[in-house]
Amino acid sequence: MTxxxxxxxxxxxxxxxxxxxxxxGGRGQLPAARGSGKTLISVLAATRLVLAEGLLSVFVPSLALERDGARTGTEVS
Known part of the structure; x- marks a missing residue:
């Protein structure tokens, strides 16, 4: 995959x-500069926590972020 x-x-x-x-069981934030790969980092971290057959739901506040996440998720899978 990766x-x-x-x-x-x-x-x-x-x-x-x-x-x-x-x-x-922790939580946190990922503050980083624009273009530094935050979406990629979050997708890779999340996929490590989801079983092979698991489902990952991601909620974002805008359509632009949804498109960016979907594009990155497709590149990773």
């Missing part, structure tokens, strides 16, 4: 930290 995606070191660290924190 073998073809090359992450920057900060993105890899973020995916690891977010996955671990959420797996332990």
């Amino acid at each position: 073998e073809s995606i090359t992450l920057h070191p900060y993105q890899h660290q973020a995916v690891e930290a977010i996955s671990a924190g959420l797996a332990e």
Whole structure:
């Protein structure tokens, strides 16, 4: 699935930290600059927490963010 995606070191660290924190019942925010890969980071972190047959629901406040998330999700899967 994600073998073809090359992450920057900060993105890899973020995916690891977010996955671990959420797996332990935590919550948080991902403040980062525009174009830094926030959507990619969040999609990769979320997919680590969903079983192979699982369903992932994502809620966003705008259609632009929905399109961005859908495009990134398609690239990752």
